[in-house]
Amino acid sequence: MELKVFKFGGASVNSAAGFHNVFRILKRHRGSPVMTVVSALGKTTNALEILLKHYLANDPILLIESYRAIQDVHFNIIHQLFPDETHPVYGEAESLFDQLRGYIRKGHLYDKIKRSYDFEYDQIVSYGELFSSCILSNYLNSKGIACALFDARKLIMTDHTYRDARVNWDKTAGRINSAILPWIAGSVPGSVALTQGFIGSDPSNNTTTLGREGSDYTAAILAYVLKTSEVTIWKDVPGVLNADPKWFKNPKKLPTISYREAIELAYFGASVIHPKTIRPLENAGIKLFVKSFEKPAAAGTLITNIDHWDIKVPIYIRKQNQVLISISPRDFSFIVEENLSQIFTVLAKYRSRANVMQNSAISFSVCLDRNEQVLSDLIEELSLDYEIRYNYNVELFTVRHYTPSAIKRLTKGRSVLLEQKTRHTVHLVVK
Ligand code: ASP
Numbered sequence: 001m002e003l004k005v006f007k008f009g010g011a012s013v014n015s016a017a018g019f020h021n022v023f024r025i026l027k028r029h030r031g032s033p034v035m036t037v038v039s040a041l042g043k044t045t046n047a048l049e050i051l052l053k054h055y056l057a058n059d060p061i062l063l064i065e066s067y068r069a070i071q072d073v074h075f076n077i078i079h080q081l082f083p084d085e086t087h088p089v090y091g092e093a094e095s096l097f098d099q100l101r102g103y104i105r106k107g108h109l110y111d112k113i114k115r116s117y118d119f120e121y122d123q124i125v126s127y128g129e130l131f132s133s134c135i136l137s138n139y140l141n142s143k144g145i146a147c148a149l150f151d152a153r154k155l156i157m158t159d160h161t162y163r164d165a166r167v168n169w170d171k172t173a174g175r176i177n178s179a180i181l182p183w184i185a186g187s188v189p190g191s192v193a194l195t196q197g198f199i200g201s202d203p204s205n206n207t208t209t210l211g212r213e214g215s216d217y218t219a220a221i222l223a224y225v226l227k228t229s230e231v232t233i234w235k236d237v238p239g240v241l242n243a244d245p246k247w248f249k250n251p252k253k254l255p256t257i258s259y260r261e262a263i264e265l266a267y268f269g270a271s272v273i274h275p276k277t278i279r280p281l282e283n284a285g286i287k288l289f290v291k292s293f294e295k296p297a298a299a300g301t302l303i304t305n306i307d308h309w310d311i312k313v314p315i316y317i318r319k320q321n322q323v324l325i326s327i328s329p330r331d332f333s334f335i336v337e338e339n340l341s342q343i344f345t346v347l348a349k350y351r352s353r354a355n356v357m358q359n360s361a362i363s364f365s366v367c368l369d370r371n372e373q374v375l376s377d378l379i380e381e382l383s384l385d386y387e388i389r390y391n392y393n394v395e396l397f398t399v400r401h402y403t404p405s406a407i408k409r410l411t412k413g414r415s416v417l418l419e420q421k422t423r424h425t426v427h428l429v430v431k
């Protein structure tokens with residue numbers, strides 16, 4: 001039977017019951033070998049980002065507190081899944097936690113060895129996936145599914161753009177083919193090859209990450225290289241919805257959408273799929289299913305090569321924690337090409353993506369993610385030549401296939417600081 005590629009997100013492994021459910025889903029697909037990608041448990045990536053903050057601030061008390069909290073969450077689940085405390089998972093997880101502790105201890109003692117935020121991010125935050133894959137591989141084996149664990153840092157070869165690493169496709173294909181093809185050839189039906197999502201390594205063997213939600217992308221890379229015909233992303237929602245149920249009442253599931261639509265949605269910040277995921281799939285015509293891990297038999301959403309615009313409902317995307325910056329030349333001159341090029345150079349330098357932008361004669365406005373670390377450096381640098389005004393605590397709404405009532409629904413009782421419309425999309429920066 002043909003190889004399948006599955007990706008399980010953090011929400012599917014945030015409890016012992018979640019691990020059991022992953023096992024059940026894999027058992028349903030006993031007929032074929034499954035390449036499985038797993039994310040970090042629940043909110044572990046966020047928790048590691050907090051640990052990183054304390055590490056960089058060299059705050060030993062908060063550092064150890066955040067480390068313990070992460071350790072507790074993991075060992076709690078391990079205890080529930082493996083009542084026998086002599087099971088090897090205990091030693092393996094312990095040793096991963098020791099590695100992380102060793103790393104942060106060294107940086108704490110010798111502050112000078114710390115490198116950039118992005119570099120340290122990848123070295124530390126990548127542990128989330130190492131922990132989860134250690135638990136899942138042991139659990140599947142203990143339940144009778146033959147599971148081989150492959151270290152993604154030996155499969156996904158990237159450059160050294162830490163926190164947003166670019167994949168070296170040739171090297172990655174070489175690695176995946178030489179590791180996974182022999183495994184497929186020798187595997188019995190129902191075996192699982194497991195690897196970590198989100199992480200890879202650079203030519204100097206440092207760990208890199210592919211950007212938040214990057215595990216989807218890992219699954220797409222594997223599917224592309226291994227030439228499968230489909231990928232399934234198992235999520236805590238029934239499929240791709242027309243809005244995030246966390247803030248929108250009664251969202252509707254979209255049964256089928258085109259690759260293009262999915263790219264647009266991901267690009268503008270819908271938390272459905274990592275933005276880089278779709279391109280390789282589209283390129284090779286690989287179908288992408290987004291399905292509910294709670295209702296594995298339900299249809300979910302199919303993302304494929306369809307060419308239509310008949311989406312009947314507006315699709316709402318909300319980005320919180322935005323800042324709207326308006327940039328005007330200090331010498332009262334107009335905004336011209338030289339200014340734009342200078343501004344974009346600074347944005348690129350700090351890897352701050354312009355979520356939406358607009359210019360007038362004397363100012364350029366741009367909506368950015370509110371990342372304090374990056375913003376203060378960026379604003380300082382631009383302030384040399386420009387007067388900067390900013391509006392914190394704004395939100396960015398993007399509506400695809402908008403209608404007047406969709407816009408009204410979002411802007412009622414709020415002030416709109418910027419509005420931009422194209423034929424299919426409207427962006428609204430609101431306060
Ligand atoms: N654990 C990472 C994150 O939460 C990657 C992923 O889940 O896809 O962003």
Ligand code: MG
Binds near residue numbers: 009010039040042213
């Ligand atoms: Mg995650």
